[in-house]
Structure formats: structure tokens, C-alpha cells
Amino acid sequence: MKYEWMDQALCAQVDPSLFFSEGPRHTSRKALRICSTCPVQPECADYVSAFEGDLTAKYRYGAWGGKSVRQRAREGGEPPAADRDEQIIRMTDRGLAPGEIAAQLGISDRTVFRVRKAHRKQKETV
Ligand code: SF4
Known part of the structure; x- marks a missing residue:
């Protein structure tokens, strides 16, 4: 299955509000710490990068692939x-x-x- 890596996602084993809290641009440090030990971080980063071009995407919130919203925006070439x-x-x-x-x-x-x-x-x- 294409998304079987999600079965190993550490974020699925903790309080989801850590990953989707306080609105756009906010990323919890606790979430990033969890990501840093997640065994499927590369798969997660690839997954979210496929959606980040859509500015309305929910993926613009919270931690994904071990990175904050701001880190992903910088790397994705966000408009000046x-x-x-x-x-x-x-x-x-x-x-x-x-x-x-x-x-x-x-x-x-x-x-x-x-x-x-x-x-x-x-x-x-x-
Ligand atoms: S790297 Fe992705 S799958 Fe792993 S804990 Fe972070 S957000 Fe979840």
C-alpha cells in the first residue's frame, strides 16, 4: 500500500493537538522533537512536499517531516x-x-x- 509508512508515524501515537495547534505558522517544539526520532521522517517529508504548493492546503499547518511550517516554506521557495x-x-x-x-x-x-x-x-x- 502507498501509505503504509503512516503505520509507523510517531505522531499517530500522541496527542494530535501537538501537531495541529495554534493556527498557521505555529509549530510546536514538542512536535518537532517527536519528528526528530520518527522512523518515517523521509517518507513524511516527501508526502507533504507534494501538497505544499497549494496555499490553501491543510498541510501548511504544524509539523510535517521533522520541519516547521516556516522551514518548509523557506525550502519550498515561498514568494518574496x-x-x-x-x-x-x-x-x-x-x-x-x-x-x-x-x-x-x-x-x-x-x-x-x-x-x-x-x-x-x-x-x-x-
Ligand atoms: S516525521 Fe511525519 S510521520 Fe513522523 S512524527 Fe513527524 S509528522 Fe509524524
Whole structure:
């Protein structure tokens, strides 16, 4: 079976909230410690990398393959901040709420608010 490696996943033997806690960008240190001893870490990393291109994917949350969300984003060539900021503004213009934008982009609500505020200030000075 294609996913039989999951039978050996250490995360399946502990409290799942360790791995999917506190929203986008947050990764528990306890989860990363568990990953560091997991026998199927390479298989897990391959599995999640297949999904990370989809910014709406649930895989943008928590620890996978022994890496935090931020580590995976850096390695996956996440768009530079300027591109991300433009994306936030476009999504805002489409009427998405800050929480939706944050979840879809895998960033914090605070980042969305900061970018929107900077954009408003920029428009006021023009
Ligand atoms: S490496 Fe993957 S399968 Fe192993 S504990 Fe971490 S998240 Fe679970």
C-alpha cells in the first residue's frame, strides 16, 4: 500500500493537538522533537512536499517531516514578501476576511493586518 509508512508515524501515537495547534505558522517544539526520532521522517517529508504548493492546503499547518511550517516554506521557495503583500491586497479587494487570508497563505493574522495598514497609509499619501 502507498501509505503504509503512516503505520509507523510517531505522531499517530500522541496527542494530535501537538501537531495541529495554534493556527498557521505555529509549530510546536514538542512536535518537532517527536519528528526528530520518527522512523518515517523521509517518507513524511516527501508526502507533504507534494501538497505544499497549494496555499490553501491543510498541510501548511504544524509539523510535517521533522520541519516547521516556516522551514518548509523557506525550502519550498515561498514568494518574496513583496509578492505576498500584493497577494494579501488582492485577496482583501476580493472581500476575504483577514483570518481567511492568513489561513490560505499560511501566515499570521497579524501579518495580514500589518500589510493592509501599510497599504492604506500608502494610498493616503498618494
Ligand atoms: S516525521 Fe511525519 S510521520 Fe513522523 S512524527 Fe513527524 S509528522 Fe509524524
